[in-house]
Amino acid sequence: MVDDKIKNNLTLEQLLSKILDLIPSKVFAKNKDAQWLYANNLLLKDIKMSLTELKGKSDFELWPKELAEKYGVDDRRIMKSGKIEEYDEIYNVEGQESIVHTIKFPIKSDDGTSIGVGGIFTDVTKVKKMEERINQQAKEILENATPVIQIINGIIIAPIIGTLDSTRTQQIMEKLLNSIVDTHSTVALLDITGVPIIDTATAANLIETITAVKLLGAQVIVTGIRPVIAQTMVHLGVDLSNFLTYSSLENGLKKALEYVDMKICPKD
Amino acid sequence: MNNLESFIIYFNKTLLVNVPNDPDDKIMTDLQNYMMNSLKKYNPLGVIINISMVEIIDSFFARLLSETAQIIKIMGSKTIIVGMRPSVAITSTQLGFTLSNIQTALDVDQAFDILKKPSQKTNRR
Numbered sequence: 001m002v003d004d005k006i007k008n009n010l011t012l013e014q015l016l017s018k019i020l021d022l023i024p025s026k027v028f029a030k031n032k033d034a035q036w037l038y039a040n041n042l043l044l045k046d047i048k049m050s051l052t053e054l055k056g057k058s059d060f061e062l063w064p065k066e067l068a069e070k071y072g073v074d075d076r077r078i079m080k081s082g083k084i085e086e087y088d089e090i091y092n093v094e095g096q097e098s099i100v101h102t103i104k105f106p107i108k109s110d111d112g113t114s115i116g117v118g119g120i121f122t123d124v125t126k127v128k129k130m131e132e133r134i135n136q137q138a139k140e141i142l143e144n145a146t147p148v149i150q151i152i153n154g155i156i157i158a159p160i161i162g163t164l165d166s167t168r169t170q171q172i173m174e175k176l177l178n179s180i181v182d183t184h185s186t187v188a189l190l191d192i193t194g195v196p197i198i199d200t201a202t203a204a205n206l207i208e209t210i211t212a213v214k215l216l217g218a219q220v221i222v223t224g225i226r227p228v229i230a231q232t233m234v235h236l237g238v239d240l241s242n243f244l245t246y247s248s249l250e251n252g253l254k255k256a257l258e259y260v261d262m263k264i265c266p267k268d
Numbered sequence: 269m270n271n272l273e274s275f276i277i278y279f280n281k282t283l284l285v286n287v288p289n290d291p292d293d294k295i296m297t298d299l300q301n302y303m304m305n306s307l308k309k310y311n312p313l314g315v316i317i318n319i320s321m322v323e324i325i326d327s328f329f330a331r332l333l334s335e336t337a338q339i340i341k342i343m344g345s346k347t348i349i350v351g352m353r354p355s356v357a358i359t360s361t362q363l364g365f366t367l368s369n370i371q372t373a374l375d376v377d378q379a380f381d382i383l384k385k386p387s388q389k390t391n392r393r
Contacts, residue, residue: 217348
């Protein structure tokens with residue numbers, strides 16, 4: 001019944017207008033002289049005008065001068081290039097920052113010349129804020145995933161879990177070097193049991209870390225080198241012969257204790 | 269030249285050199301010359317160069333440091349660089365300046381330890 005009514009009583013224009021009013025974005029169209037032709041309900045509510053009032057008005061009658069000029073430049077560029085543009089804009093309305101995803105497109109006549117410009121604005125503030133938070137949390141997780149622990153006077157250990165990219169190396173390096181200075185440790189154990197793969201970039205990052213520690217006057221012992229990783233390193237031609245490396249943390253620790261003139265022995 | 273004396277101390281058969289904060293090229297060359305004279309005068313077991321006050325390291329400083337170490341080695345003594353700051357160490361490695369031929373220590377205390385038992389420490393790889 002309802003379907004029939006819509007079909008019978010509404011023209012295509014009325015139907016499209018209704019659809020555009022239901023979209024949770026702001027939609028507009030202007031002619032090539034920058035006069036407004038159309039805005040959907042959401043946008044009309046924003047500028048507090050009816051569609052009939054709006055028709056024929058220019059940007060300068062609606063927005064502050066600065067904004068209107070910017071819109072004019074954008075619109076002319078899009079009409080000239082004939083290409084769709086998509087970008088995020090940041091607005092500051094009454095102290096509240098909002099991020100608006102903007103799509104602007106030229107409206108073309110049948111022969112392909114631009115006769116106007118249309119656009120869709122969608123408020124993506126919430127989505128962007130959420131994205132920001134996820135990124136922030138991911139960063140925090142990454143930072144917390146690299147603890148540097150002092151085992152005994154003079155020895156610290158940094159277990160690395162997860163892949164070693166350059167940002168992470170930088171973080172680990174900073175944390176490790178600062179801990180070495182703070183705790184006055186002569187030996188740092190770098191356990192890479194939790195590193196799933198080592199490629200040339202990872203190896204280079206690792207070597208960079210070890211070299212930096214050496215400059216401070218401490219020694220790095222790399223432990224937890226699994227057979228697969230040892231194999232790949234040799235295949236890749238990564239030369240670790242100048243560095244102390246062990247397959248097990250136990251052996252690494254023994255060597256480290258030797259450095260600080262200590263040893264683990266039975267109680268009696 | 270006079271105030272250079274305050275940067276160099278002869279103590280316990282060791283020459284202790286404090287590199288001042290933000291050293292310019294002139295001070296560094298003067299310091300190097302003064303260091304060589306002291307080396308001849310005291311004939312120390314080793315030279316400890318303390319760079320814990322240095323916040324920024326440039327290529328000239330880096331070259332001078334490894335040059336100095338080489339000169340000291342030729343003159344039959346040993347060099348230990350002490351107290352490099354973490355931020356300086358990070359930038360240095362990224363610039364490819366690794367001081368691979370010079371010994372380093374966390375602080376002056378450890379540097380003295382290394383000088384005291386040289387054979388044991390230098391044999392470690």
